[in-house]
Amino acid sequence: MKNTVVVGAQWGDEGKAKITDLLAEYADVIIRYQGGCNAGHTVVVNNETYKFHLIPSGVLYKNKFCFIGAGTVIHPETFLKESQELIDRGVDLSCLKISPLASITLPYHIDIDGISENSSGKNKIGTTKKGIGPTYSDKIGRHGLKIQDLYDEELLNSRLDAILPLKNKILEKVYQTKTYSKEEMLEYCKKYAEIFKPYVCNEWVSELSKAIKEDKKILFEGAQGIMLDIDYGTYPFVTSSNPIGGGAATGSGIGPTHIKNVIGVTKAYVTRVGEGPFITELTDEIGEKIRTIGAEFGTTTGRPRRCGWFDAVLSKYCVLVGGLTQMAITKIDVFNNFDEIKICVAYKDIRNGQIYKDYPTNINIHKYLEPVYETLKGWKSDISNIKSFSDLPENTKSYLKKVEELVGIPVKIISVGPDREQTIILENPFK
Ligand code: GDP
Ligand code: IMO
Ligand code: MG
Numbered sequence: 183m184k185n186t187v188v189v190g191a192q193w194g195d196e197g198k199a200k201i202t203d204l205l206a207e208y209a210d211v212i213i214r215y216q217g218g219c220n221a222g223h224t225v226v227v228n229n230e231t232y233k234f235h236l237i238p239s240g241v242l243y244k245n246k247f248c249f250i251g252a253g254t255v256i257h258p259e260t261f262l263k264e265s266q267e268l269i270d271r272g273v274d275l276s277c278l279k280i281s282p283l284a285s286i287t288l289p290y291h292i293d294i295d296g297i298s299e300n301s302s303g304k305n306k307i308g309t310t311k312k313g314i315g316p317t318y319s320d321k322i323g324r325h326g327l328k329i330q331d332l333y334d335e336e337l338l339n340s341r342l343d344a345i346l347p348l349k350n351k352i353l354e355k356v357y358q359t360k361t362y363s364k365e366e367m368l369e370y371c372k373k374y375a376e377i378f379k380p381y382v383c384n385e386w387v388s389e390l391s392k393a394i395k396e397d398k399k400i401l402f403e404g405a406q407g408i409m410l411d412i413d414y415g416t417y418p419f420v421t422s423s424n425p426i427g428g429g430a431a432t433g434s435g436i437g438p439t440h441i442k443n444v445i446g447v448t449k450a451y452v453t454r455v456g457e458g459p460f461i462t463e464l465t466d467e468i469g470e471k472i473r474t475i476g477a478e479f480g481t482t483t484g485r486p487r488r489c490g491w492f493d494a495v496l497s498k499y500c501v502l503v504g505g506l507t508q509m510a511i512t513k514i515d516v517f518n519n520f521d522e523i524k525i526c527v528a529y530k531d532i533r534n535g536q537i538y539k540d541y542p543t544n545i546n547i548h549k550y551l552e553p554v555y556e557t558l559k560g561w562k563s564d565i566s567n568i569k570s571f572s573d574l575p576e577n578t579k580s581y582l583k584k585v586e587e588l589v590g591i592p593v594k595i596i597s598v599g600p601d602r603e604q605t606i607i608l609e610n611p612f613k
């Protein structure tokens with residue numbers, strides 16, 4: 183059994199899709215298990231760029247079973263647009279399947295997300311406004327719709343009778359926005375029932391049981407990042423799902439005993455989009471330099487990403503809560519031209535000098551914490567076409583060794599550029 187989870191081990195946008203795409207070549211089944219179209223996953227193959235939001239990056243290969251699991255939330259319009267664009271580019275989506283248990287982002291979820299963000303002033307989270315929080319709230323509150331509900335008219339009618347009166351009162355009285363009639367919602371559901379139909383996999387239990395029995399290689403594609411986890415991230419500045427490794431089990435329908443490896447994808451520095459604490463954030467010209475060279479602008483919203491030095495304290499925390507067994511480190515080429523590179527090894531409380539070597543989860547004290555850095559020498563050369571570890575400059579090797587030592591798990595994949603080819607794989611979990 184070699185089943186492997188790819189998770190983001192920072193605040194998202196670590197380059198998960200690139201790593202998933204690489205490993206998908208060796209996998210039989212690829213499963214996206216949480217999040218929704220808040221994700222923006224970029225894959226570059228022979229200079230061609232693909233941007234995914236909901237659809238697993240594995241669809242670029244033929245004859246893989248690509249599955250969108252029960253832990254995801256699906257925004258119908260985004261799914262339609264994304265699938266159509268891929269089909270137009272010649273990608274065969276016959277391998278793509280959706281869990282009937284996945285939740286649906288309805289139009290009012292998007293409305294509520296937008297209004298909440300716009301009216302929160304300095305308390306805003308900086309969401310992607312894709313309706314993620316409201317969809318998961320309804321799922322947990324048991325007022326949501328699942329894909330399978332679209333195919334039972336009687337049930338759909340009675341669900342809407344239960345959901346809409348209260349939802350409309352809230353939309354009208356609390357959010358002071360437009361309401362939705364039952365006819366309008368039925369029409370919407372009917373339209374998307376047809377669009378989803380070829381993809382819905384009611385046989386998912388047989389399919390996944392068979393895959394496990396036949397010892398097929400299963401790759402789980404995480405979205406967002408561990409620090410955005412609803413339980414373990416910087417709450418409330420988080421998303422509404424579980425990007426930790428454990429989320430792969432709950433979100434896919436394949437239990438934890440069937441998972442062997444969890445690869446934590448980390449950039450050689452840290453970025454964050456949206457609000458919330460970020461101890462190693464650089465608001466100076468170095469942060470600007472990282473943003474410019476790393477092209478750190480959101481795939482989904484285009485927002486500039488906040489940038490900062492690599493934070494080993496945070497990474498060690500991700501090893502624990504994410505269940506990481508190894509690291510994939512991306513974007514080290516961004517430092518090609520840096521004289522020196524810093525790594526945060528501890529936090530210091532400016533009130534009393536207390537040193538934190540382990541991540542304090544109470545974000546209310548983060549404003550008092552400043553990073554303690556170790557400084558390493560840069561390599562001052564272009565490593566973006568280097569194909570083997572032994573050819574890397576000595577300073578790059580020292581940098582990677584230091585990261586491994588501080589974080590406590592091995593680096594098995596080194597990414598030196600956006601293209602599939604620009605990768606040094608020290609150990610492939612599927613081989
Ligand atoms: P994801 O959400 O974790 O899949 O990451 P995104 O796709 O949002 O952002 C990562 C960005 O970095 C994308 O534009 C990738 O093409 C790019 N990228 C990935 N790995 C590397 C790398 O090693 N070097 C460089 N320069 N770019 C990379
Ligand atoms: P990928 O999969 C980076 C952030 C938002 C915001 C917070 C909550 O591409 O790494 P939400 O819309 O989920 O309610 O927003 O989470 N966020 C992401 N940041 N990458 C992502 O996805 C993100 N998905 C959500 O910016 O701070
Ligand atoms: Mg992204």
